[in-house]
Amino acid sequence: MKIRVRIIWLLSSTFAVLILLFSTVVYVLSSNYVFNDFYDRLETRTNTTIRIELDHRGDKEFVREFKQEYLEKLPDEKSIVVEVNRNNMPILNTRQTREDSGFIRKVIRYKTAQERHGNLLRYGKIYVSKKGKSFVVYTSARNMYYTKYKHYLGGLLISMFFSAVFLIIIVSLWLSKRLIKPITDLSTSVHHIGTENLHFRIENKQEGDELGELIQTMNNMLDRLETSFETQNNFISNASHELNTPLTSIIGQADLMLSKDRSVEDYKTALNHILEQAEKLNKKTKALLFLAQTGFDGKKMTIEKLRIDELIFETIETVNRIIPGNNIKFDFGSLPENLDALEIKGNSQLLQLALSNVLLNASKYSENQDVRIYLTHTKETISIHVQDNGIGIPPQDLGHIYDPFFRASNTNSFEGYGIGLPLTRNIMRQHKGKIIVHSEEEKGTLVSLVIPYKS
DSSP states (O other), X not given: OOHXXXXXXXXXXXXXXXXXXXXXXXXXXXXXXXXXHHHHHHHHHHHHHHHHHTOOOTTHHHHHHHHXXXXXXXXXXXXXXXXXXXXXXXXXXTTOOHHHHHHHHHHHHHSEEEEEETTEEEEEEEEEOTTSOEEEEEEEEEOHHHHHXXXXXXXXXXXXXXXXXXXXXXXXXXXXXXXXXXXXXXXXHHHTOOGGGTTOOOOOOOTTSHHHHHHHHHHHHHHHHHHHHHHHHHHHHHHHHHTHXXXXXHHHHHHHHHTSOOOHHHHHHHHHHHHHHHHHHHHHHHHHHHHHHHTSOSTTSOOEEEEHHHHHHHHHHHHHHHSTXXXXXXXXGGXXXXXXXXXXXXXXXXXXXXXXXHHHHHHHHTTSOEEEEEEEEOSSEEEEEEEOOSOOOOGGGGGGTTSTTOOOTTOTTSOOOSOHHHHHHHHHHHTTOEEEEEEETTTEEEEEEEXXXXX
């Protein structure tokens, strides 16, 4: 059964049962009220009969006229007065039926009593006169109002019940459509995602609820899948291209040397060339393997608490050993007043590798000019900014800086493999962060590593 049908069925059945229970309670309480009201009418007529027949007051005539004028005659209304002897037994006449005698004895026993047979109701009470005589006075009548009221109220409640159920079904249809629409949209969006468009992300309009969390989780999963697919595709395409060049050179050089006898110097020259190409091949292979490893999700990496300032200082020391003449400077004025804002969770080695890639590029492509490091932070993230005054990146190359082994058109005079920024982006993705690059040719580059506090 589809969720929409289940929602309609659940809402309709629940509210139908509640309305049915409510209608039943209303029906029962209303019926009781009608009977109690009729008993009150019988009691009034019984008291009026006592005033007229037994009470020796001078207002008998007035009470009789009042009864005739203001108390309407009830269907089959009868007011009976029965004397009770000293043995507390009623003095019955032949007009009293067995039911009448039973009710009279009930009144004698309980002082007041009421009973019902179908729509015939009786109310009676004991009256003791001033002379000490006891009488049972009771009034009986048929409650024809109840019959009419019952049919009217029953018909009204049944009509209202079916009308309410109909409205509930309409509301359930509308409500289920509203509730299911985000799930339908999610299903439609997921159907459009394939290996050819893993960059597509599901629009999250449900932020703050469980469905929004599900969409966010799916988008995070797509981030990891896209990275994995990109890494796999890049690894295959780049490996075939980048590894083929040194291999071809090594094989060609070896074939050339083996084609005929050579001098010792020729063999040394050839071996040195082969060694040089083999070292390049080794470096490229390691770079490709490490890039592939960082392309997968970060579930297996060690997460620990660390401080951003300590991470920066340790990375600067590493860069100083690689490029002794650099001019990397940390802006201490950018440190937050609350030092707790410097604490994050992440993998220290991977984050050092990401930052060192950025710092090495900044120093190399600015030819050891000043490189400034400073921090900014929000409630959710802290960012490391690296600003250099180097050659910058041409506008036409900015869209390819994360392609493995891609190098900008103005970097031919600089040594490198084009693996640093793709590697850094993978590391930032593992930490649910991001890398942002702003650059102008011949003016410099600003690289920002944005790291969330909750990784």
